[in-house]
Amino acid sequence: MSDDKKDSTTWHGAEMDFSSAMSYGDYLGLEQILGAQHPRSPNHNEMLFIIQHQTSELWLKLMLHELQAVRRNLRAGELAPAFKMLARVARIMDQLVHAWDVLATMTPPEYTAIRPFLGASSGFQSHQYRELEFILGNKNAALLTVHATAPAARTILEHELNAASVYDEAVMLLARSGFAIAPGRLAADRTLPTYHDDSVEAAWLAVYQDPSTHWALYELAEKLVDLETAFRFWRFRHVTTVERIIGFKTGTGGTAGVSYLRKMLDVVLFPELFTLRTAL
Numbered sequence: 001m002s003d004d005k006k007d008s009t010t011w012h013g014a015e016m017d018f019s020s021a022m023s024y025g026d027y028l029g030l031e032q033i034l035g036a037q038h039p040r041s042p043n044h045n046e047m048l049f050i051i052q053h054q055t056s057e058l059w060l061k062l063m064l065h066e067l068q069a070v071r072r073n074l075r076a077g078e079l080a081p082a083f084k085m086l087a088r089v090a091r092i093m094d095q096l097v098h099a100w101d102v103l104a105t106m107t108p109p110e111y112t113a114i115r116p117f118l119g120a121s122s123g124f125q126s127h128q129y130r131e132l133e134f135i136l137g138n139k140n141a142a143l144l145t146v147h148a149t150a151p152a153a154r155t156i157l158e159h160e161l162n163a164a165s166v167y168d169e170a171v172m173l174l175a176r177s178g179f180a181i182a183p184g185r186l187a188a189d190r191t192l193p194t195y196h197d198d199s200v201e202a203a204w205l206a207v208y209q210d211p212s213t214h215w216a217l218y219e220l221a222e223k224l225v226d227l228e229t230a231f232r233f234w235r236f237r238h239v240t241t242v243e244r245i246i247g248f249k250t251g252t253g254g255t256a257g258v259s260y261l262r263k264m265l266d267v268v269l270f271p272e273l274f275t276l277r278t279a280l
Ligand code: HEM
Pocket: 052, 053, 056, 057, 103, 111, 121, 122, 123, 124, 125, 126, 129, 238, 242, 245, 246, 250, 251, 252, 253, 254, 255, 256, 257, 258, 260, 261, 264
């Protein structure tokens, strides 16, 4: 190749020939990701709706990846990496909270043009979202039925329903750290949602009353509170954005819509971490 020819096909020394080298798109699987937007309506705004949900699902995938590692680390008593990942998960949740600002640029008439094309599909059927609720302890066996026709997702959810949640691992860590946790709490049915337990509250209270003695548990508690707080903001932005866009229409997933989502604002993932604050 002459120098002249070479100059016209290079740029600041950048690699230009990917006939036998892995490129950016190869590494990231961009053909699959960028080929996965298939609007069903003729409406311009459907692309926003699709990409908003697809990016949320990618962030959910990362949150689950991080939380599974958090659970393993808590079990192994390796708290420093667990803190790092819990902080990351809370920041991802913050990002999803702010993502509602983009979707809120869609007005009711714009969404009404898309909605008939959604059929019975709904975020209610997001298996990754349900897995996130389960791994954080908000278990609900009845919701497995939704995934009966998707065996891979159902198997994962069934496994997660029966597994110790991240918070169960934190409670077991309290017990291993010498706090008296009620045997009934440690042997609780894992398929049920986390319930408030007095012995767990007493343990966390002791941690908060003497942080310097129990610094790692204190830091763990605050990381969990950060995460739950971010999740509450996400639920709130969901219901307020939904009310702004569809008012009080019934959901495509079959629930009453806004009133169902409002009920979900009452979910408390880590109950004792909030009740103990009254006693401080
Ligand atoms: C125009 C935008 C949206 C509307 C009108 C809307 C509406 C609704 C409604 C009415 C429900 C209740 C279930 C039903 O009957 O369908 C629901 C559930 C749900 N939506 Fe959305 N949603 C919107 C955007 C989003 C986005 C961007 C996400 C993010 C991934 C999302 C995730 C979910 C999830 C995970 C549920 C289940 C919540 C639970 O069971 O606690 N939604 N949505």
